[in-house]
Amino acid sequence: MSLFQSVGCFVVVSFLWENCSLSSSSRDEVLRDKRAQIMSRGLPKQKPIEGVKQVLVLASGKGGVGKSTAAVNIALALAANDSTKEVGLLDADIYGPSIPKMMNLKGNPELTPKNLMRPLKNYGIACMSMGFLIEETAPVVWRGLMVMSAVEKLLRQVDWGHLDYLVIDMPPGTGDVQLSVSQNVPIAGAVIISTPQDIALLDARKGAEMFRKVHVPVLGLVQNMSVFQCPKCKHETHIFGADGARDLAKSLELDVLGDIPLHVNIRETCDSGQPVVISQPQSDAAKAYLRIAMEIVKRLPVPPA
């Protein structure tokens, strides 16, 4: 046997020896690690947004449960509870942006010398939304790929300045936008909003599961439109059912961060662009939002310095 052949044999034998000497479980582990390594190369890397300390996401799975209304009021409540904090609000609902109307903001954002969009500000909150970039009646009829690049622009090509909290109002569903945001940005916590109806809870559960899949911590559930009190006779009606969200929270082992009742003034103030936390801070509704903001801050991890 030549030297080359004997070295070759030695290599083969030692390779076989090594693999035989590994137990099957540690071999599986090695395989698993290698697979994870290869898979992770393909996934987008999470990059924090410049200037933003913590990102808070408001989602639900179901449409029309009050995400935008809550996002606006919670952002204002976070600022009201602690006036030293700077808060920003991003409307990630590309198809149905509600934030401009609720924050009474209109117009195209200016560009900074660095070619970043300057967020529009009202009530001390810096806002960015697709609604500022399109006409009021123009629909956004885009497939997922374009939506992803739009969301990326709304996240990173904005001059947010220095923010303690960036509240992201998510669209309904568990699709492209939710995935893109969760995969590209480190999220400090997610809050799920739901009404008490079973139909809404079914989707809220899917929303919570989606966040678990992408490893985003869910801070808790907010029960919206919990009960309606007739302004005339004070009789209480549970129009959308009672306490369903509390039961869901228990089954998912999540905290209920708060209950928001159905009040005409919440809708009226949002429609007129003067959210209830700012325009009627003594009302029950405003107090509910302020309490929820406090509970959220309690559950967020300590922000980086």
Add this chain to the structure above:
Amino acid sequence: AERSNLAGVQHVLLVLSGKGGVGKSTVATELALALRLAGKRVGILDVDLCGPSIPRMFRVQDSAVHQCDSGWVPVFAHQDKSISLMSIGFLLEKPDDAVVWRGPKKNALIKQFVSDVAWGELDFLIVDTPPGTSDEHISTVEALRPHKPLGAILVTTPQAVSVGDVRRELTFCKKTGLRVLGIIENMSGFICPHCSECTNIFSKGGGEELAKHAGVPFLGSVPLDPQLSQSLEDGRDFIQEFPKSSAFPALAHIAQQILDGTSPRSS
């Protein structure tokens, strides 16, 4: 040529809204029940892949879909096979499983839903959509185009943020050549069961004004009715069981307008 699975369907109706949570699935369900009461054979295609509500509203969420020679067999909501349903809810292993898909996968499934479900002979196929104007909508309209859908019913709540989104949806319909059959204003006012005082929780009149402004028919205002929400939770037939409830007259009137609009006219 092979007979398409939609060849036996007389009329295809889409229920759209730019806004979420305004009651699209509710309207689709109640319309189907009302048309069934009028003796029609109805099918509902639920293309909301992330939040399929239709199986729950008929209390058949645990049913499974079977295959036949021409494709998937729709799930029947009642023994008499008068309402057939197809939804991703029936294809999930557990009803709580989340469908976290990107656009291309959703498009593929929607194409299959349109072409591979053996609907058989139907008078109406109602398509329940998710909110927005995205992949699902583009794919559904494209897939249904050869079957010449009758048109779209737009649902809104009266408040300004809803009306704003539905205005966008109207433009979407115009751009895609989808005829707008009319606008429904849902959750229009709440009548206290105790003192009968009407409170406009979500405002009032926004949908009607939008219809007038856009020159499309206004199909009616449906009030907030806790009995309607409850019967949907329980999967009951609201149209048959609660004819005296506050939402019934409006829903019956809407169904009548659809029937009138599709009745054979003598030339």
